[in-house]
Amino acid sequence: MKPLLTTCDTLLAPAAFRRRTLRAFAVRAACLLTACTLRAAQISEPATVFYGQVMATADVQPHLITEGRLTWVIRRADGVDVTLTASLFAYNNGLYSYRLDVPHAAMGLGLVTDPANVPLSVYEQTHRHQSVTLDGEPAVLLGPAGTVFTTAQLLRAATYRLDLGVDRRAVDSDGDGLPDWWEERYGLDIQADDAGQCFGTGGVTAAEAYLQGLDPTADHTVPVLKTRETVVYAGGCTALLLDAADLDTAPSNLLYTVTALPYGGSCVLEADGGQQTLAVGATFTQADVLQARLLYAPAPEVSDPGVLGLALCDGQHAPAESELRLLLYEPALNEQSLRSDLYQYANAGFVVAEGDDVNVSHSGLAYALAGADPIGGHADDVLYCSAGAQCAAGGPGADRFVVTAFDGNALELTDFSVAEGDVLDLSGVPVVDGIPLLSAFSLAVSDGAYTIAYAGGTVAVGALDPALADLSELVCLGCVRVPDGVVLEARVSVSATVPLAYRNGPVNGRFTITRSGNPDAQLVVGLLVTGSAMNGGDYAYIPDTLTIPSGVSSIVIDVSPYVVGGTLEKVVALSLQSGTGYRLGAVTQASVTIVPLKPCVYVDAFEPLAVVESGEPGSFILWRDGVTDTSLIVKLVSGGTAVKNVDYVTLVSALTLSAGESERLVTVTPLAGATFPDGAKKVTLDVAPSTAGSYLRGTALPAEVTLVQRYDTFSAWLARLTEDGTQPAGLGGENDESLFRVYAFGGYPDEGGDEGVPRPLLRDGQLVVKVRQPLWLSDVAYTVSGFTDLSAPAASAADWVEVEAPEGEPRGAEWHYYRLNVTGRQGFISVKARALQP
Incomplete structure (x- = not known):
């Protein structure tokens, strides 16, 4: 993309203390033409990574699958499907079995998105996991990440744990009910029927150990915590239901001691006397766990709570230390896989409740899965x-x-x-x-x-x-x-989305007909139009049927009033009628009120500048349209930074427009002796609402007149700045150009005075140049030009247009906003400030 440019050329007036020759300079302040169409290569970005376990879930004990190929379809925010693939492998010492990299490219002006990746926008976009298969078999999402994920340029390189479940049975070579992977893990014979044998201490057979998720070769009188991971919910407290095994100890005698706390959130134990926040060294029993007294409360803005360290003891053996990893999960309950499968496959490492x-x-916010x-x-x-x-x-x-x-x-x-x-x-x-x-x-x-x-x-x-x-x-x-x-089934409802229509203007009212349910069929909806307003007489005719095309969810009907139509309010009532292919929704009637023609009063700055030293007044102009043949009392509200009776003569609070009189001037008279150390003050005037409803307000914002001490020149301005004998530094150093820039655009060098210097703004997808042109500078002329070729401005001249001040930006006669009036090409705006010869 080419460099952005706004220029400001200055010619400095000669003065006794000036030793430099006249010269021009450029101020680079970025202005790019809207609707710029550039071709550029994509800018690659780090991938979003999904990783986790792929579990076979058809058997009693799920097992990790480490061979096969995943086909993963992601539906982007714009509705485009992106298909990705990943091969399974034993990852992180066999803890996980897949990693999927979601490719990205930066989305920006002039960059074309690739349908094979997920673009990264400046703004957050939400994408959905549409489907996942393993060698053609459908897989379900087990969490803890949800079925949707968010991308943005500020969220690049995000990583998510997302386990998958496949309805697949494990191989059982000897047919004894013990899958080969389980027998191989614990050293049993995959070719012999050994399900009924006891290999450990305590009399637990291999089949019983498999069903309970135990090591068949272990001493089953020693307590063991089987739960290694558990889902905790981002929305509120979660009951931590730990699965512990001990052949000869009651739950009330199995004692947990906290050895480490998660660094995100807190663990709480509920007892009869209230809640106790657990610290290292705190204890609780398996009975407490089974009664859902052990809780986890998440902390805000924590994405990984970490681990809870526990030591489990039965009073007969040394404490067995273990860690419980907490996996934060924000449920996506609209997805089938995250609704039923979390429960069905709870033992696949995500024990929510059992x-x-x-x-x-x-x-x-409780999640009770039982x-x-x-x-x-x-x-x-x-x-x-x-x-x-x-x-x-x-x-x-x-x-x-x-x-x-x-x-x-x-x-x-x-x-x-x-x-x-x-x-x-x-x-x-x-x-x-x-x-x-x-x-x-x-x-x-x-x-x-x-x-x-x-x-x-x-x-x-x-x-x-x-x-x-x-x-x-x-x-x-x-x-x-x-x-x-x-x-x-298609259902049709109506609402008055703009309930008032005005004959002044005129300004339309609006009904909105909304279809819910099946969007595919074209509907012809019957309408009944009634009310005190005459259809086709007081407003443009509304027919008795409305067609909603296929795929369209809503249609608007404008109530367009005629200017002439009496002095009373009138009502347009619209009722939906039954018809073929749809049912009536909850709301079948709505109404729009037509407000009669009234005087509409406006106010604007007529002379936007008042000068103290010369006594030159400013003025506002007040005018009306609509009804002008009757007298009208208009209430006014004045304000601003200037002080009444100190800086200017107080303005009237109301005035009367005689019958036939459509406009009046309101004078702003500055008072002698008023001073403005900050350079200028403002007087504002607005039309107050009519409590009796006798007129309408035509302007949304108050008008503004600026009060200044004097008409200024660069030499006088600079002399005042150097009265104490010091040479002020310009924004770019001690030079004439930067000082003149400050002066020409209304700033002060010692007070961050570059606010008015030309600069770009992005508003409604268009780039606009903002610049201040003070009214009280008598020796500065401004020139605005547009062009599309930076090397040949004159030969590539382009039209520009002045636009309204964007919301939140300063208004007033000295503030201006420009944009290029061309499309399909890159372009630039130059704002030049030139010093006039004395």
Whole structure:
């Protein structure tokens, strides 16, 4: 990309203390033409890395797969699919089995994105793991990273742990129920049936050891912590359910001692006397763990909590030290793989919960995954309802009930409440893609209680508000989630997105017709237009049908009022009518009010400068349009940095425009003796709102008049700066050019006075030059020019246009904003300040 340039040429007026000749200089301050089209090679960026285990999950004990080839499809934020591949291998001493590098290239002006990579934008973009297969077999995502990930140039080289599960059985050569990989790990014979033999101490057979996840050759009277990793949730407290084994010790006698704390977050033990934050040396028992008393609370902005060091002792053997790694997980509950598979494959290194009922009543955001009936806490909970669950209760808060079994089970939600924000997640129900909603699910009522039925079971949700007793409505509102492949019936609603239309202007009102559900069909929606306003008489005619094209979710209908139409407000009422191919949504009626023609009052700076030494006043001009044939009292509000009755004569607070009078000047008279040590002060004037509604305000921002001490010249300005005998340093050193630049653009060299120097701004995707041209400088002339060739400005002249001040930038008569008025080419703007000869 070519260098960016804004130039400022100066000619210095001769003075007794000036010893340098007249010369020009350039100030490089970056201005690039909008809509620049450049061809450039891509700028490669470090890859985003995903790594983890690929687990075969069809057996009792999952095992690591280290051979095969992954095919990974990522759907970019722009909807483009990127297909990547990676080979499995034993990684990090056999702890992991794959690494996937997601290639990136920087996204910037003039750079063309490659469909084979994921571009890195300046802004964050969210991409989705669309599908993963291992040698053609589908894989599910086990976490802890979610099914979506974010990229940006500031997030380059991010690394995520994301384990995969494949429904694959291990080889069992001797058919004894013990897979070969497990027998080889512990030195058993893969060709002999040795499942019933005991190889360790304590009488545990090899088959029993396999089922329990134990070492068959170990002393099973020595306690061992089987859990090495566990998921902890970013949204709130998580119950740490540790799986420990000891053949001859009760849970209440298995004692844990904390030897190291995670560096992100804290561990808490709940007891009858309250909560205790654990420190090194603190103790708790396996009984505490089984009662969900051991909690982890995450710390904000921590992506890796680290490890919890523990020593486990049964009182008969030396303590066995181990580490529990905490894996932070932000659930993506809209994805099937992260809804059911986390539960199904919990033992694949991510033990979220197991065993009997778990009541996680302490969590700010609880995730209760249990084999029996899950019970939520006092805040927002996520409850996984498996095949063994007959009922579930979320408690207070916005709870999510995730159904993970679809084999004829009947589930009752005892406290499902739409008002509390509860959600029933049925998105894992197996369905055929393209099946209509009401063919896959149904909603029935009996004695005031509602039940949702599907091919694999039923869910009783209890009483519902009559307005919500519609399955399509519950799905559209997000109260019930269904699989992505289900086609929702099109539903049409209306809203008045711009509820007021004004005859002044005129300014349109607006209805928006919104379609939810199936977006594929073209809909012809019937309309009924009523109200006190006459269709086609008070506003442009609105027909009685509206067509929503296929793939379009909303259409607007503008209410365009005619200027003439009486002095009273009138209403346009729009009602949706039933039709073919759609159902009416929750809101079927809306209205727009047409505001009658009124006086509209504006204010602007007429003479934007008032000078103290010469007594020259400034002035505002107030004018009206619309209704002008009646008298009108207009209220005014003055302000600014100038002080009333100290710097200028107080302005009127109201004035009367006579019938037929459309404009009036308001004079700003500076007071003799007023001083402005900072160079200038401002007086603002605005039209106050009419409490009686007798007029409208036409300007959104106050007008501004500048008060200055005098008309200035460069020589006088510099003489004042050197009154104390010192030579001020310009922004670029002690030279005329940099001092003149400060002067010409309204700054002061000792006060960071480069604010007004030409500089670029990026606004609404366009580059704009911002520059200050003080009104009170009598010896400076400004020239603005545009060009497209830096080496030949005159031969490549281009049009430029002055634009409104962008939001948040200074306004007033001395501030100017320019941009090039060309497209498809690179370009530059030159702003020149030239000193006039005396």
